[in-house]
Amino acid sequence: MIHIEHLTKRYGNSEILKDVNAVVNKGDIISIIGPSGTGKSTLLRCINMLEHPTSGKIIINGVDVTDPKSNISMIRKKVGMVFQSYNLFDHLSVIDNLMIGPIKLLGMSAADAEKRALLLLSQVGMLERVEAFPSELSGGQKQRVAIARTLSMNPDIVLLDEPTSALDPHSVSEVLSVIRDIAKNGITMMIVTHEMKFAKNVSNRIFYLDQGVIYEEGSPEQIFYNPQKELTRNFINRTHNFEYHISDHSFDNYGLISKVIAFCIHYGFKGSQIDRICHIVEETVNLCFLSESGNRNDIIRTDGGIDILISYSEERDLTDYYIYAPERLETIINNDADKERLSKSIIGGISQNYKESVQSGKIELYIKVGPYDASPYH
Amino acid sequence: MEKKLLQIAVCLMILISGCTSTDKESIMTNDTDLNGRTVVMQNGSLYGIFTPSIYPDSKCVYVDTHTDIPVAVEKNKAEAGLVSALVWEDIKTYYPDLTEIDNQIPATPLAFGFRKDEKELREKFNHFLNQFLNSDEFDNMVHGWRYNSDSMELAKTENCTGGVLRCAVSADMFPYDFIKDGKVVGIEVDILSRFAQSVNMDYEIITMNFASLIPHLASGKSDIAFSMMSISEERAKSIDFSSPWIMEPCVCIVKKSTVNNKSEITSLEDMANHKIGVMSGTLQEIYAHSVKDCKVKIMESISDCYIALSKGKIDGLLTSSISFPAEKRNFTDVISICDTLSPYPLGVIFNKKNVDLLEKYNAFQKEYIKTDIYKTSLEEWNDPETDREMPVFSDDDMNYGTLVLAVAPVLPPYDFIKDGKVVGIEPEMISYFAKSIGMRLEIVDMNFSAIIPYVNSGKADIGTCCACITPERMESVNFANSWGDETSVLVTSSNPIKGKKSIIERAINSFKKNFFVEQRYKLILKGLTNTLTISFISILLGTILGILICLGQLKGGVVLRKSFNLYVTFMRCMPQVLLLMIMYYLVFANSSIQALWVAIIAFALCFGAYTSVIFKSSIESIDKGQNEAGLAMGFSPIRTFFLLILPQGIRRALPVFTNESIGLVKATSIVGYISVFDITRAGDIIRSRTYEAFAPLIIVTIFYFLVIWLITLILKYAEQKSQPVRRKYSKR
Numbered sequence A: 001m002i003h004i005e006h007l008t009k010r011y012g013n014s015e016i017l018k019d020v021n022a023v024v025n026k027g028d029i030i031s032i033i034g035p036s037g038t039g040k041s042t043l044l045r046c047i048n049m050l051e052h053p054t055s056g057k058i059i060i061n062g063v064d065v066t067d068p069k070s071n072i073s074m075i076r077k078k079v080g081m082v083f084q085s086y087n088l089f090d091h092l093s094v095i096d097n098l099m100i101g102p103i104k105l106l107g108m109s110a111a112d113a114e115k116r117a118l119l120l121l122s123q124v125g126m127l128e129r130v131e132a133f134p135s136e137l138s139g140g141q142k143q144r145v146a147i148a149r150t151l152s153m154n155p156d157i158v159l160l161d162e163p164t165s166a167l168d169p170h171s172v173s174e175v176l177s178v179i180r181d182i183a184k185n186g187i188t189m190m191i192v193t194h195e196m197k198f199a200k201n202v203s204n205r206i207f208y209l210d211q212g213v214i215y216e217e218g219s220p221e222q223i224f225y226n227p228q229k230e231l232t233r234n235f236i237n238r239t240h241n242f243e244y245h246i247s248d249h250s251f252d253n254y255g256l257i258s259k260v261i262a263f264c265i266h267y268g269f270k271g272s273q274i275d276r277i278c279h280i281v282e283e284t285v286n287l288c289f290l291s292e293s294g295n296r297n298d299i300i301r302t303d304g305g306i307d308i309l310i311s312y313s314e315e316r317d318l319t320d321y322y323i324y325a326p327e328r329l330e331t332i333i334n335n336d337a338d339k340e341r342l343s344k345s346i347i348g349g350i351s352q353n354y355k356e357s358v359q360s361g362k363i364e365l366y367i368k369v370g371p372y373d374a375s376p377y378h
Numbered sequence B: 001m002e003k004k005l006l007q008i009a010v011c012l013m014i015l016i017s018g019c020t021s022t023d024k025e026s027i028m029t030n031d032t033d034l035n036g037r038t039v040v041m042q043n044g045s046l047y048g049i050f051t052p053s054i055y056p057d058s059k060c061v062y063v064d065t066h067t068d069i070p071v072a073v074e075k076n077k078a079e080a081g082l083v084s085a086l087v088w089e090d091i092k093t094y095y096p097d098l099t100e101i102d103n104q105i106p107a108t109p110l111a112f113g114f115r116k117d118e119k120e121l122r123e124k125f126n127h128f129l130n131q132f133l134n135s136d137e138f139d140n141m142v143h144g145w146r147y148n149s150d151s152m153e154l155a156k157t158e159n160c161t162g163g164v165l166r167c168a169v170s171a172d173m174f175p176y177d178f179i180k181d182g183k184v185v186g187i188e189v190d191i192l193s194r195f196a197q198s199v200n201m202d203y204e205i206i207t208m209n210f211a212s213l214i215p216h217l218a219s220g221k222s223d224i225a226f227s228m229m230s231i232s233e234e235r236a237k238s239i240d241f242s243s244p245w246i247m248e249p250c251v252c253i254v255k256k257s258t259v260n261n262k263s264e265i266t267s268l269e270d271m272a273n274h275k276i277g278v279m280s281g282t283l284q285e286i287y288a289h290s291v292k293d294c295k296v297k298i299m300e301s302i303s304d305c306y307i308a309l310s311k312g313k314i315d316g317l318l319t320s321s322i323s324f325p326a327e328k329r330n331f332t333d334v335i336s337i338c339d340t341l342s343p344y345p346l347g348v349i350f351n352k353k354n355v356d357l358l359e360k361y362n363a364f365q366k367e368y369i370k371t372d373i374y375k376t377s378l379e380e381w382n383d384p385e386t387d388r389e390m391p392v393f394s395d396d397d398m399n400y401g402t403l404v405l406a407v408a409p410v411l412p413p414y415d416f417i418k419d420g421k422v423v424g425i426e427p428e429m430i431s432y433f434a435k436s437i438g439m440r441l442e443i444v445d446m447n448f449s450a451i452i453p454y455v456n457s458g459k460a461d462i463g464t465c466c467a468c469i470t471p472e473r474m475e476s477v478n479f480a481n482s483w484g485d486e487t488s489v490l491v492t493s494s495n496p497i498k499g500k501k502s503i504i505e506r507a508i509n510s511f512k513k514n515f516f517v518e519q520r521y522k523l524i525l526k527g528l529t530n531t532l533t534i535s536f537i538s539i540l541l542g543t544i545l546g547i548l549i550c551l552g553q554l555k556g557g558v559v560l561r562k563s564f565n566l567y568v569t570f571m572r573c574m575p576q577v578l579l580l581m582i583m584y585y586l587v588f589a590n591s592s593i594q595a596l597w598v599a600i601i602a603f604a605l606c607f608g609a610y611t612s613v614i615f616k617s618s619i620e621s622i623d624k625g626q627n628e629a630g631l632a633m634g635f636s637p638i639r640t641f642f643l644l645i646l647p648q649g650i651r652r653a654l655p656v657f658t659n660e661s662i663g664l665v666k667a668t669s670i671v672g673y674i675s676v677f678d679i680t681r682a683g684d685i686i687r688s689r690t691y692e693a694f695a696p697l698i699i700v701t702i703f704y705f706l707v708i709w710l711i712t713l714i715l716k717y718a719e720q721k722s723q724p725v726r727r728k729y730s731k732r
């Protein structure tokens, strides 16, 4: 359907795309991932000629779009695009945004266009707001309308450039589920995204773009669980860490929890996930200080306190939790003091996968949190 | 009984003064000058009662001692002061900056004060006073204390045995009572001492503030109080008064600088250091410049000069002796000072190239000025009572084309507008001339200063504006032989008196005079039509031009963009008046296109440049994502622009566009420069006939307001239309 051959694109002296070659088949759902600034958007915009390639060929349905003689407007009707910043027509109401293309470009009658628009709006769950103007919608609602507008042209292929990165976590899921639904209908899509879970679950192919080329491509399983090349591996396995030091029992409990929550929100954790992580933090810290005689607090104060590390791997959607306490405490999971095994059962309820060990003079308690099967995409 | 009499007397005085004030209204005095001013007077003096009733608009301020009064006036704390004549006579040498003006405050009765329980003493005193006032001694005594107080002596009472009279005196009122060589003396003290002597009593003077006199007396601490005390009802409540011993006239003092000393002007030379008003481009302007040290204010019409004179903005004006009688009828409060300024010849103006016509005209004029038509026209145009009209000739005989006459109709009786038509001695003369050579006459009216350029550029064949033949002018145009001489008159204002009519009455009268008399509303309506035409058409054409320029700048090639940029910059830097004049006198100098259309074109060119900037910036302010979304959907760049970008751009541009349109309407007020008759000019013409500023200006303002309101309404409607429509859908 789309053949990209030796595509290069340079801005002045910097060569953003060096030599991109790819074939997109009908029905493919391709996620394009990669570090920021590697040219993912540029690649997508070259396909519908919003950006003119420096050299190379892009053949869509047998027509070379880079050829100045080809009618680019004709091709664009078949290649829809969803923008990061929605770009709804501000002076048109929701329904008019969906009707203007079919009427003016496809020659549809107003009645037909309206019927179709209402159908699409019901598909994206926006039937309630047909009369609204874009300025009256939330970000997620705008993006859903923008997706419906793209579909109103009945395209063969839809290009999506980070459709959710301008949205808050709640709207992200709203928009992603709409895209998921559409993907099920067998339409060809290319999605630039930073939502790794989504990429993994929706697409059948992943392009990892780096160094100006498609550095590695493969199935989601291959790219996410068994990447072949070094840069891909680094990208997939990169983690985001949260660290916190507690020196004694008088630490700021609320400060700690609010910082944990802020970290979780930053990486788009859902409410239930955040709750679990907070529980784990609270209970493990509680266990450290829990004692009958009261000397554990003294040990902690004199031996250098407790350290917490939350390590989140976005691409694999894994959260590892570590808590380090002085060796003299002997154990964190303090069965003697935790008489009713309350804390332990809470931790166990959240994750079966925990392990206590001694590492270079410290007790380390490791808890594996996630991936979760509670996620709506699973 | 006396109290009653006194009240009646006071009332009478007020009445009389009221009557005289209305009497005096018609003749010229300075009296109303006090009205509306801040007047300072002594606390408790009768002036405080009289002033508000005679000068209702004035504001009274009070000081405790009368010596503060001239000081207050001198230091500008008050604009005028009221003091007793005798006092002022004495101190006026100390206040060289102050001068007296007429006033209508009645003379004040001065008397001695007595305790209410001392009826007997008062009776005795009145008896004594009666005799003394009728003797020659009284006048001598008053004169003596005023001019020769050193030689005056008080009556001796040391040896009197009938007790002591205690006298409360303020002792600061020369020549009534004052301190000399440590002793309290003066006219009143003299009277008192004589009285004391006559009743065989000694007396003792207790000095205090004027304000303390009455409480002091009433409480029984003294027996008699005096110090230029005037009889007032208020005071009569707590003390008794003797019969008045003198009626003291009131003097109103003001700063010399505030008094009109125009009467000092008796010749043009006296105008040195004064402001003189003249009409621009007239002979009088030349005269005025020749007066040494005189500030010349040049105005567009002679009526502006009169208005300025009446408002005190200028001290005098120069006008033509021929038009002065007509002007005087409209403006009564003027005096002509001298009309002996040397005469200048008047001539009709011709284009330098058209010598042929000039010669024909000279021949015609030579005969014409001998005719009776000419002689009666001189008289009758000058007299508003006659219904002289312009001669009317049928067009059938006019086989030799059209003769265009440019007139500045602001100088009756030569050239002026009556019932909406240009008339006067000169237009009549030219119309006979046109007939004599078989041409149809077309009269164009315009500002005085536009006449010469107009004739010079060939837009008119003849110009008349009561033009004096000067060498300077002869360089640019030809003059016909002089048909008459003009002498100049120096006119100054006698003090104008504001009529006593109510403001509303005056406003209505003035409105009638400026709007209905001589069908002046026709002028306004004619002006309104032109203002509307120019505004609407140039906004329309300018908007189209603006859109084209904007499109060229956004989508055009480099050459187009650069040249449009240059055009816009040029137009934005160009004052609209200059553009208008250049268009009319240079670009369209030789074309027969109407002045109205030249104005429309000029304003459209400007407006196009201004609005292109508005359109461009509002289109550029639209997020480029809108453009990309349109392109990505498959719209061609052109369709994207017109279907998606332009509607949003217009919506953003409209508020600023409305503003610019209002600006254009106001800017059209300059079309008078190229002889287009708009509302502003209609107002000017009316002012030149009625010699009033207020009503014509207000009427013109109201009409501009209406035009702008109309345009705002239309654009508001457009703004609403450009708002996206919310279509209703039944949910299915």
Ligand SMILES: Nc1ncnc2c1ncn2[C@@H]1O[C@H](COP(=O)(O)OP(=O)(O)OP(=O)(O)O)[C@@H](O)[C@H]1O
Pocket: A011, A016, A035, A036, A037, A038, A039, A040, A041, A042, A043
């Ligand atoms: N119009 C332009 N002129 C010059 N440089 C550009 C232009 N557009 C993009 N670039 C550069 O090209 C590179 C690739 O940009 P692109 O937007 O395609 O990256 P991206 O992979 O989409 O990044 P992100 O994930 O942050 O959106 C960037 O380094 C950017 O600075």
Ligand SMILES: [Mg+2]
Pocket: A040, A041, A042, A162
């Ligand atoms: Mg991008």
